[in-house]
Amino acid sequence: MFHTLKQAWAKHRLPASSPYLPLYEPHPDELVSFDCETTSLNVKEAHIISIGAVKIRGNRILTDESFYVLVKPEGIMSATNVTIHGLRPKDLKDGLDIETAIKQFLAFVGGRTLVGYFLEYDVAMVNKFLKPMAGITLPQKQIEISRIYHAQETRHKYYDAEIDLKMATMVNALGIPDLPRHDALNDAINVAMMYLALRHRRV
Template sequence: MIHKLIHQHYYRRRLKDKRYDFLYESHPDELVSFDCETTSLTVSEAQIISIGAVKIRGNRILTSDTFEILIKPDGLMQATNVTIHGLRPKDLSNGVTIEAALEQFLHFVGGRPLVGYFLEYDVAMVNKFLKPMLGIKLPQPQIEISRLFHAQETKNKYYDSYVDLTMAGMVKALDIPDLPRHDALNDAINVAMMYLALKHRKI
């Protein structure tokens, strides 16, 4: 805990634009589930082309309080990526810059903890562009639902028990609606549903 506070203080001092100091404000009753669609799964070469997010307050998913934005990437997208997320170059032609998208995203999130599915990748993608922009990485606490699911599934089993950590497998195990995937906002809502199901699950 002390290490985290020191780390947070370190980056807060390096915040280039103090207008973003709100990122360090706490929101004890709310979280944000978010997801990125990208041009590649390799962080060093990928571009973010869409971000979707939804707020969670207590035990409710605030579907009336969502965030969704398209981003025009630098360079060309590979055809294989288009078949996954369905976003064609012409769909993104009116997209905003990554800097404008992150500015809006940060104002939506504030200091709320972030919830995600294999969240490390999405956070790494945002940090890739955020660090040059503001001099910091995302400071919010982060909750990885696949880790929560794995912990619950193996609680009363042998340590080497197989656990299906695919989103499809987790959705089925938790018996929740399955929105069409590889859409940033739908994936964010799916994650929010999984988080609440895990929160109230009895194992």
């Protein structure tokens, strides 16, 4: 309830000509799975280096309507981080500035519900840059797939049973293809497949 009121107030404060108003208009038929690759797992110090997203309509993943951008980061990237996502400084030298990347991402998403794996982190990263730009945070509804998976796995177990929530474990349990990970678009598509599998899973 508080979240709804907070977002309504944020929308009310936007001017009628604001390009961010579509974020507050829910889409009845589509969702967006998205993922960010970053320079760190610490939100305060991290920078976004790529954003990937794909639309979901009904039981279809619209890979022909996907979104992917590289972002030129500020500061120096650590060698350890490069080994995770494979993006080197020279790969990002022609990337977009963060404000342009965020604006393009928001234009793609609109008011669609966001789907993700440990989505709180990715949303926090976008909000880190969106808040200074527009004075708002992402208002869309959010679906965390690890929460759905955990609920399904504990349905017939003790409430405090330990559940492995690693993506590889979840992908294997759901029996879906596993695209190469730590690529923002591949991860977004993986999450979309996991979401649909969870929706139709019988446990």
